[in-house]
Amino acid sequence: MNPPRCILHVDLDAFFVSVERVLNPKLCGLPVVVGGSPQSRGVVAAASYEARAFGVRSAMPMGQAHRLCPDLVRISGTPGMYGRASKAVFSLLKSYTPVIEKVSIDEAYLDFTGMGFCFDSAVDQAEKMRIEVKNRLRLDITVGISQNRLVSKVASAFAKPQGLFDVQVGREARFLAPLPLRALPGIGPVTAKSLEDLGFSYLGQVAQADAAVLLRAFGSQGAILKKHAEGMDATPVRSSGQPRQSSSLGHDETFLKDTRDLSYLEKRLQNLLARASYRLRKKQLLAKTVTVKVRKADFTSKTQAFTLPQPTDYDVELLEQALRILRSLTVDRPLVRLVGVRLSGLTSGVRQGDLFDAEATRGRKLYSVADQVRKKYGFRSVVEGSRLRSNPSFEE
Amino acid sequence: MGLGPSLSRVKPSGKASQFSGKHTFFLALSGQPVPDVEGFAAGDLLAVSKKVDAEAGDLVVWGTPSDGNFALARVTDDYTFVAVAGFPSPSGQVFGESIQGVVVGRLRHLES
Numbered sequence: 001m002n003p004p005r006c007i008l009h010v011d012l013d014a015f016f017v018s019v020e021r022v023l024n025p026k027l028c029g030l031p032v033v034v035g036g037s038p039q040s041r042g043v044v045a046a047a048s049y050e051a052r053a054f055g056v057r058s059a060m061p062m063g064q065a066h067r068l069c070p071d072l073v074r075i076s077g078t079p080g081m082y083g084r085a086s087k088a089v090f091s092l093l094k095s096y097t098p099v100i101e102k103v104s105i106d107e108a109y110l111d112f113t114g115m116g117f118c119f120d121s122a123v124d125q126a127e128k129m130r131i132e133v134k135n136r137l138r139l140d141i142t143v144g145i146s147q148n149r150l151v152s153k154v155a156s157a158f159a160k161p162q163g164l165f166d167v168q169v170g171r172e173a174r175f176l177a178p179l180p181l182r183a184l185p186g187i188g189p190v191t192a193k194s195l196e197d198l199g200f201s202y203l204g205q206v207a208q209a210d211a212a213v214l215l216r217a218f219g220s221q222g223a224i225l226k227k228h229a230e231g232m233d234a235t236p237v238r239s240s241g242q243p244r245q246s247s248s249l250g251h252d253e254t255f256l257k258d259t260r261d262l263s264y265l266e267k268r269l270q271n272l273l274a275r276a277s278y279r280l281r282k283k284q285l286l287a288k289t290v291t292v293k294v295r296k297a298d299f300t301s302k303t304q305a306f307t308l309p310q311p312t313d314y315d316v317e318l319l320e321q322a323l324r325i326l327r328s329l330t331v332d333r334p335l336v337r338l339v340g341v342r343l344s345g346l347t348s349g350v351r352q353g354d355l356f357d358a359e360a361t362r363g364r365k366l367y368s369v370a371d372q373v374r375k376k377y378g379f380r381s382v383v384e385g386s387r388l389r390s391n392p393s394f395e396e
Numbered sequence: 397m398g399l400g401p402s403l404s405r406v407k408p409s410g411k412a413s414q415f416s417g418k419h420t421f422f423l424a425l426s427g428q429p430v431p432d433v434e435g436f437a438a439g440d441l442l443a444v445s446k447k448v449d450a451e452a453g454d455l456v457v458w459g460t461p462s463d464g465n466f467a468l469a470r471v472t473d474d475y476t477f478v479a480v481a482g483f484p485s486p487s488g489q490v491f492g493e494s495i496q497g498v499v500v501g502r503l504r505h506l507e508s
Contacts, residue, residue: 123435123504130506158443159503160411165443167501170453175500178419178447202419204447 004169006112006122006145007237009152010093010129012086013140013161015106016046019085020075022138031056032073038063041254045077049161088137096129101237109149111237123166130164146172150233153185172231177204184228191225194218203229250291251275252340258297260333266323270384272341273322277315278379280343281371286311288345290318292325295338302329311347315367318343400482401427401438403457403466408441412503419447422503423457423466428482440504442468444497455499458486466496 012018016034021027031051036042042062054069066072086105094100099111112122126143133141144155145166152167154176159165167175176184181192184203194217200206206214206229214222227233251272259265269292280287291305306321322341330336403423407416416422422441436442442457450456452473459466467483479485486494 121435123502127504127506155501158412158415158501159505162506163410163412164504164506165412165501168455168499171498171500174445174448174498175443178445179415183415202447 003114005147006115007147007149007152008110008112008122008126009144009149009156010108010110011142011144011156011160012089012106013142014046014048015086015139016077016082017048017075018139019082020078021048022085023078023081027073027075030073031069031071032075033062033065034075034077035062035065036076037074038066041256043254085137085139089133089139089141092133092136093129096125099237099239101239109152109237123164126164126166146175146231148172148231148233149235149237150185150228151175151231154179154183157183173204173207173229174231176229176231177202177207179203181206186225186228191218207231247346248342248344249276249279249346250340250342252293252338254295254338255336258335258337260330260335262327262330262333265326265330265336265339269322269326269339269341270319272339273319274315274384275379276341276343277313277318278371278374280313280346281367282375285346285348286313287318287343288347289343290321290325291342291344292322292329293338293340293342294326294329294334294336295340297335297337299337304329305344307345311345400484401425403442403459403468404464405461405466406441408503409505412441412443420445420500421497436502437504440502442499443501443503445500446497448498448500450495450498455480457496457499458494459496460494461496468499 017027017032020032020034029050030048031054032048033044033051033056034046035044038061044056044058044060044062044065046058047056047065051065051069051072054072056065056069056072062074066074082105090100090102090108093108093110097110097112097115100108102108112125122145126145130141130143133139140162142156142160142162143164144152144157144159145164146152146155147167147169151172155165155167179202181187181195181200181203182189187195195206198209198213198217200209206225209226211223211226214226216222218225253268253272255268273290288311289305289307291303293301293303295301304325306325308317308321312318326339403425406422406424407413408422412422421444423444425436425440425442426438428438444457450471452471452475454471456469456471456477457466458469458477467486468480469477469483469486470480472478477486
C-alpha cells in the first residue's frame with residue numbers, strides 16, 4: 001500500500017510589498033500597495049495587510065484604492081527584483097525536497113511524500129523552512145499541508161498570513177465541509193451563484209449532492225466539482241523538469257480612456273490575439289477555444305467563447321472568431337474600459353499546412369517566418385499592417 | 397480537568413478568523429506537550445468542525461463548553477472513545493452529548 005501523499009502549498013505573503021519592504025524597511029507597518037498610478041488608470045498589483053484592512057484588494061483600480069485608504073503609499077514596483085527574490089526563495093525550498101513545482105512568482109507546491117517525516121514532522125520541516133526563508137531573505141511564507149494539492153491550497157489560504165495549517169490525514173472532506181463555496185479553487189462567482197441557485201451554501205453540501213444534479217447543471221465539470229468538494233485531487237506535483245502545461249493563455253488591455261470606437265477595439269483585440277497566438281506557437285500548442293472579454297466603463301464584464309471544430313495556432317482562424325465575438329459583445333455600443341482574449345482547450349502539437357488550402361498554407365509559412373524574426377528581435381519587431389494603431393475616438 | 401495539557405477556545409487571527417464561528421471553532425493547546433498526538437505542540441490551534449459526524453480514527457473534542465473544559469479523545473474502530481496522551485479518559489461521561497466536534501486540522505501561526 002502506498003503511503004499517504006504529503007503535499008505542501010507554499011505561498012509568499014504579500015510578496016511584492018514584502019520585497020519592497022526589504023528594500024525600504026521604512027515601509028513596514030504602513031498601508032502599501034504596488035501598482036500603476038491612478039493617472040494612468042493603473043490597478044493594484046499587491047496590497048499589504050495594513051492596506052487590505054481598508055478594503056484595498058489586488059486588481060482594484062488605484063483611484064478606488066486611494067479613496068478607500070487616503071494614506072495609502074503607492075510603489076510603482078522594482079523591475080527585475082521580484083523575479084530575483086522569487087528565485088532565491090525557491091532555490092532555498094529546493095533544499096527541502098527535489099519535487100517542487102513553482103506555479104507562479106510567489107507560489108509553489110512541494111511533495112514530501114515518502115521522505116520519512118510524513119506527517120508529524122512535515123510540520124516541523126515546514127516550520128524550519130519558514131524560519132530559514134525569514135532569516136535569510138526577510139520574507140514570510142504561509143504553508144498548507146495535506147494529502148493533495150487542492151486541499152493544501154485551501155489550507156494555506158486559511159492560514160494566511162505567516163501561518164501553517166495541516167489538515168489531518170483522511171479528514172480532507174471534513175475540513176472542507178463547513179467552508180463557503182468560494183473557498184474552493186475553481187469556484188468563481190458564476191459557479192458559486194449557480195450552486196447557490198441549486199440550494200448549496202457549503203462545500204459539504206456539494207460533496208454530498210446527487211451526482212446527477214451536478215451533471216445536469218455543470219456537465220462533465222459537475223463530477224470534478226463533486227470530487228474536489230470531497231477533498232479529492234490526484235494531480236501530481238511536477239518538478240521543473242516536467243513542465244506543467246498551461247490550461248489557457250491570454251492577454252488583456254485597459255485603455256487610457258474608455259471608448260466606443262469599434263475599429264479601435266478590433267485593432268487592440270487583434271494585437272492581443274497576435275501576442276497570445278505567438279506564445280501558443282512558441283510553446284508548440286494548439287488552442288480549441290477562444291474567449292473574448294469586454295469590461296465596460298461601469299466595471300461590468302461580459303465574456304463569450306467559441307470552440308473551433310479543430311484546434312489551431314493560426315492567427316487568422318482565431319481572429320475571425322474573436323472579432324465576431326467582440327462585435328456581438330459590443331452590439332449595443334457600450335463604453336469600453338478593457339478588452340481581453342484567452343485561448344484555452346490547449347493541446348500539444350503543430351498544425352501542418354492544409355493540402356487543399358494554399359492560401360492558409362502560405363499564411364502559416366508567413367507567420368512562421370515572422371515568429372523567427374520575433375524570437376530574435378522581440379514581439380514588436382513584426383507588426384501586421386492591419387494591426388497598426390489608429391487613434392481611437394474617446395468619449396469626452 | 398486537572399494537570400497536563402489543556403484546551404481553551406480562542407478566536408484565531410488572520411484569514412482563519414473568517415472561517416471561525418458557526419461551523420468551525422479553534423482551541424488553543426497549552427500546558428504539557430502531547431507528542432503522541434499528531435505532533436501537536438503547546439501553542440497550536442486545533443481547528444474543530446462542529447458540522448461533521450465523528451468516524452472511526454477521528455480525533456474528537458469532548459467536554460463541557462459552559463465550564464470551558466475540553467479534552468481530546470480518539471474514536472476507535474469499534475466506535476469507543478479512548479483518551480489521548482495527557483487528557484482525561486472519557487469513560488463514565490455521557491459521551492455522545494459531550495462531543496463538541498471533530499479535529500480537522502492544526503493551525504500554527506509562526507512568530508516573527
